[in-house]
Amino acid sequence: xxxxxxxxxxxxxxxxxxxxxxxxxxxxxxxxxxxxxxxxxxxxxxxxxxxxxxxxxxxxxxxxxxxxxxxxxxxxxxxxxxxxxxxxxxxxxxxxxxxxxxxxxxxxxxxxxx
Numbered sequence: 277x278x279x280x281x282x283x284x285x286x287x288x289x290x291x292x293x294x295x296x297x298x299x300x301x302x303x304x305x306x307x308x309x310x311x312x313x314x315x316x317x318x319x320x321x322x323x324x325x326x327x328x329x330x331x332x333x334x335x336x337x338x339x340x341x342x343x344x345x346x347x348x349x350x351x352x353x354x355x356x357x358x359x360x361x362x363x364x365x366x367x368x369x370x371x372x373x374x375x376x377x378x379x380x381x382x383x384x385x386x387x388x389x390x
Contacts, residue, residue, distance in 0.1 A: 278290045
């Protein structure tokens with residue numbers, strides 16, 4: 277749990293998913309039984325034209341299909357962890373690219389200072 281005050285002076289509490297209290301099946305049933313028109317939404321601002329003028333559509337990065345030869349032990353390592361192994365390989369490669377890009381930027385900045 278993290279408590280903080282935002283720019284508007286509002287006190288907020290942020291929970292991680294594993295910190296949320298669990299609801300009993302009875303409480304879940306009570307909540308699901310509430311009709312939509314009975315839910316108080318007065319504290320939720322309407323999304324006006326100004327909101328939509330400043331909104332931006334952010335599309336996920338597209339993937340490129342390719343054939344890649346990897347060491348057998350590398351493939352087995354990721355496959356043993358189940359579904360999504362290709363996404364995990366991609367995440368590792370992405371982290372490497374970010375680290376290398378950052379290192380290159382730092383090196384270039386140091387070279388420019390000389």
